[in-house]
Amino acid sequence: MNSASGNVLRVRGISKSFGGVHAVNDVSFDVQEGEVLGLIGPNGSGKSTLFDCILGQLTPDTGEVYVGGEAVAGKRPCDLNKLGIARTFQMLQVFPEMTVLENIILAGQEHHGGMLSRLFGKRDAGLTEEADEMIAFFRLSHLRDQRAGSLSYGQQKLLDVAMAFMAGPRLVMLDEPAGGVNLTMLESLKEHLKVFNEERGATFVVIEHNMEFVMALCSRILVLSNGAIIAEGTPEEIRNDPDVIEAYLGA
Amino acid sequence: MRPMTIAGLAVLGLLIVLPFGLKGYGIYILSLWIVYSIAAMGLNLTLGYAGQVSLAQAAFLGIGAYTTALLMKAGYPFFVGFGLSAGICFGVGLILGYPALRVQHHFLAFVTLGFNALVWLVFRNEEWLTGGTYGLMGFSRPSFFGVSTNNPVVFYFFSLALFLLLAFVLWWIVRSPWGRAFQALRENPIRANSLGVDVRRMTLLAFAIGSAYGGMAGSLFAPLVEFIDPQSFMLDTSLMLLLMVIVGGSGHFFGPILGALLVILLPEWLRFTEGLYLIIYASLVIVLLAVCPSGLLGLYERTAAAVRARSSDRRESAGGSAP
Numbered sequence: 040m041n042s043a044s045g046n047v048l049r050v051r052g053i054s055k056s057f058g059g060v061h062a063v064n065d066v067s068f069d070v071q072e073g074e075v076l077g078l079i080g081p082n083g084s085g086k087s088t089l090f091d092c093i094l095g096q097l098t099p100d101t102g103e104v105y106v107g108g109e110a111v112a113g114k115r116p117c118d119l120n121k122l123g124i125a126r127t128f129q130m131l132q133v134f135p136e137m138t139v140l141e142n143i144i145l146a147g148q149e150h151h152g153g154m155l156s157r158l159f160g161k162r163d164a165g166l167t168e169e170a171d172e173m174i175a176f177f178r179l180s181h182l183r184d185q186r187a188g189s190l191s192y193g194q195q196k197l198l199d200v201a202m203a204f205m206a207g208p209r210l211v212m213l214d215e216p217a218g219g220v221n222l223t224m225l226e227s228l229k230e231h232l233k234v235f236n237e238e239r240g241a242t243f244v245v246i247e248h249n250m251e252f253v254m255a256l257c258s259r260i261l262v263l264s265n266g267a268i269i270a271e272g273t274p275e276e277i278r279n280d281p282d283v284i285e286a287y288l289g290a
Numbered sequence: 291m292r293p294m295t296i297a298g299l300a301v302l303g304l305l306i307v308l309p310f311g312l313k314g315y316g317i318y319i320l321s322l323w324i325v326y327s328i329a330a331m332g333l334n335l336t337l338g339y340a341g342q343v344s345l346a347q348a349a350f351l352g353i354g355a356y357t358t359a360l361l362m363k364a365g366y367p368f369f370v371g372f373g374l375s376a377g378i379c380f381g382v383g384l385i386l387g388y389p390a391l392r393v394q395h396h397f398l399a400f401v402t403l404g405f406n407a408l409v410w411l412v413f414r415n416e417e418w419l420t421g422g423t424y425g426l427m428g429f430s431r432p433s434f435f436g437v438s439t440n441n442p443v444v445f446y447f448f449s450l451a452l453f454l455l456l457a458f459v460l461w462w463i464v465r466s467p468w469g470r471a472f473q474a475l476r477e478n479p480i481r482a483n484s485l486g487v488d489v490r491r492m493t494l495l496a497f498a499i500g501s502a503y504g505g506m507a508g509s510l511f512a513p514l515v516e517f518i519d520p521q522s523f524m525l526d527t528s529l530m531l532l533l534m535v536i537v538g539g540s541g542h543f544f545g546p547i548l549g550a551l552l553v554i555l556l557p558e559w560l561r562f563t564e565g566l567y568l569i570i571y572a573s574l575v576i577v578l579l580a581v582c583p584s585g586l587l588g589l590y591e592r593t594a595a596a597v598r599a600r601s602s603d604r605r606e607s608a609g610g611s612a613p
């Protein structure tokens with residue numbers, strides 16, 4: 040395939056409507072290896088729907104998605120995850136009855152060995168150490184053996200992101216990771232993303248309403264309005280784009 | 291040794307000496323408990339761990355019982371019937387799992403309920419195979435190495451051995467990454483899917499393995515009661531198995547075993563109340579579930595956690611430096 044080198048993800052002409060609502064309208068973009076791409080836009084502009092179409096959660100009406108040059112039409116979310124893409128959802132989603140450690144191990148276990156080795160092999164799929172590192176990285180070690188459901192909202196949010204980090208080191212797609220997280224946590228979340236991006240070479244696509252967060256973190260930003268991309272550029276360019284200002288004020 | 295290990299060994303010891311102190315009927319009840327425990331354990335995997343509602347476990351009990359009875363009548367050794375029962379129920383359970391990929395909760399309950407009714411109709415109507423309402427009899431209990439299990443105590447120990455083996459296998463499964471994937475399925479299938487858990491495959495497996503346990507229980511059920519008819523595998527048996535899982539503590543490993551003990555023993559203990567037995571039984575179940583919806587083991591776990599929290603509070607307030 041003509042995969043332009045360095046493109047982790049290529050999205051071509053994705054559209055999705057719900058009844059009469061065109062949630063996503065002919066959206067195309069590329070995600071380059073190693074970048075942190077911001078995806079912003081007013082409420083209801085189709086950001087989450089776009090994620091769902093890319094990740095197999097929804098079937099797009101039209102359009103193609105390529106991961107590393109391979110078309111992934113019809114693949115299920117778990118297949119896409121196995122290709123190295125992990126995500127979070129806008130609504131916080133952890134496994135409340137499991138401990139923090141179990142949540143993290145679960146996020147990693149499907150990437151280790153085959154179906155049968157997960158039955159007959161080690162109980163934790165040999166992941167306890169790696170999981171502990173991840174937990175320490177997010178400063179959740181003191182909560183390691185607590186039920187995830189007993190954590191505060193912000194802590195669960197961090198856990199949610201940590202699971203995505205554990206489950207797909209190649210490309211991580213985050214839907215509003217900063218929503219409901221306090222300022223100190225936000226700072227540490229920013230740090231975590233940076234470290235993961237710079238030291239481990241992970242690529243990110245981040246949906247976020249918190250402009251400071253986006254501007255500080257992203258190397259490139261896409262702006263979605265009414266399901267279509269209306270602007271693309273560096274944080275500086277986006278900040279001064281009249282169309283973007285118009286979309287936000289007029290929404 | 292941890293208290294759980296000690297308790298487990300004590301129970302095991304009790305299970306070994308108990309039959310020597312019991313009369314025939316007591317041993318029969320004990321054996322029945324073991325057989326139903328196996329079926330309930332399987333349902334616990336499907337429902338308790340993986341969160342898939344099934345009202346069809348009695349159908350699998352029946353498929354296992356009829357398969358084994360028919361094969362033994364035809365002169366095959368018990369373990370041929372046992373293995374085939376497990377295999378057939380695994381396969382049929384896999385197929386029954388398909389609706390669960392589309393519908394959940396009460397819809398799934400109705401699908402599986404319909405399946406149970408269908409299987410029961412086959413047992414009743416296909417007289418050439420199943421003997422219809424007259425049922426099947428005339429198959430003897432198995433014997434191994436010249437030792438016949440005709441003696442109730444011998445059959446009891448035979449069932450106990452199989453039960454321990456099957457319990458170990460299930461324990462292995464739920465402690466493995468598979469078990470974690472099953473639990474993820476119950477708690478949040480969408481998130482599990484996004485983390486690479488093959489939700490479709492795990493759902494089908496949860497049904498298949500749980501059903502295979504139903505089939506193996508049925509395979510023991512036939513030689514235990516030595517007579518089977520369709521009535522034993524109706525919806526009320528499925529509901530009884532469901533009750534065992536829920537009363538004991540759905541999603542707890544020992545829950546269904548404890549639940550089966552209660553559901554089977556309680557009627558025996560309440561026998562002296564004669565006509566009132568059903569009312570008392572039903573009231574007890576209602577009270578129990580109202581007080582602890584997570585079952586007996588759920589109640590135990592909550593109490594233990596509360597006690598632990600209180601004692602660690604005390605240690606802290608006493609200025610101790612316990613870790």
Ligand SMILES: Nc1ncnc2c1ncn2[C@@H]1O[C@H](COP(=O)(O)OP(=O)(O)OP(=O)(O)O)[C@@H](O)[C@H]1O
Nearest residue numbers: 057060062080081082083084085086087088089129
């Ligand atoms: N399952 C659905 N059924 C019907 N309409 C939907 C569905 N999901 C999304 N929509 C509609 O699609 C549009 C885009 O929604 P989407 O959630 O993608 O927006 P968003 O950009 O993520 O918004 P926000 O910033 O508020 O999260 C909205 O008009 C929404 O009402």
Ligand SMILES: [Mg+2]
Nearest residue numbers: 086087088129
């Ligand atoms: Mg959204």
